[in-house]
Amino acid sequence: MPLASSPPSSPTVCRLFDRHDGQRRLTIRPIRLFGDPVLRSACDPITPGDQRAVGLIDDLLEGVALPGRAGLAANQIGVGQRAFSYNVDGEIGYIINPVIAELSGEPELVDEGCLSVPGFFFQRLRYPEARVTGIDLNGNPVELSGTGLMAQALQHETDHLDGHLFIEGLEPDVKREAMKAIRASTWWRTGASSVS
Numbered sequence: 001m002p003l004a005s006s007p008p009s010s011p012t013v014c015r016l017f018d019r020h021d022g023q024r025r026l027t028i029r030p031i032r033l034f035g036d037p038v039l040r041s042a043c044d045p046i047t048p049g050d051q052r053a054v055g056l057i058d059d060l061l062e063g064v065a066l067p068g069r070a071g072l073a074a075n076q077i078g079v080g081q082r083a084f085s086y087n088v089d090g091e092i093g094y095i096i097n098p099v100i101a102e103l104s105g106e107p108e109l110v111d112e113g114c115l116s117v118p119g120f121f122f123q124r125l126r127y128p129e130a131r132v133t134g135i136d137l138n139g140n141p142v143e144l145s146g147t148g149l150m151a152q153a154l155q156h157e158t159d160h161l162d163g164h165l166f167i168e169g170l171e172p173d174v175k176r177e178a179m180k181a182i183r184a185s186t187w188w189r190t191g192a193s194s195v196s
């Protein structure tokens with residue numbers, strides 16, 4: 001299963017839409033696209049228990065709940081802090097300061113896409129089982145693990161927070177073709193920096 005299954009709408013920059021949920025105004029933030037330096041930078045760890053991260057986590061949970069989204073890293077919404085959200089098999093959650101604790105099984109070729117590389121899917125190797133450790137908003141330890149799409153999402157999103165996009169891990173010939181296709185895409189040619 002792809003990590004971004006629906007083609008993007010037109011690459012309108014900053015089409016924000018807000019809604020009220022209790023006291024907090026939630027905002028769906030635009031997705032930063034391949035080419036934006038924030039995606040190439042390793043994200044900073046969040047101080048355990050730092051409640052200033054509450055807004056970021058809300059935005060990540062809101063953003064990943066949209067149809068066709070399996071994971072969302074903070075730098076994809078322009079925030080260089082180490083956290084991501086996931087939406088796999090109907091379960092939505094988040095983790096702060098995730099690190100890969102364990103990868104197992106024989107790496108398999110899987111189709112993969114990314115909200116920051118809209119409209120494309122390429123095959124690459126991923127471990128079929130993954131375990132990630134980190135903390136929650138209160139600083140308590142969190143462990144996420146899974147197989148299949150969950151394992152793929154855990155690897156893909158942790159890579160984002162380390163400043164890496166999935167296309168970096170493609171086989172050289174696949175990567176060459178991928179880059180050619182990406183450079184021909186409308187969003188690349190128009191220099192769009194984000195999509196909503």
Ligand SMILES: [Zn+2]
Pocket residue numbers: 003113114115116156160
């Ligand atoms: Zn991605």
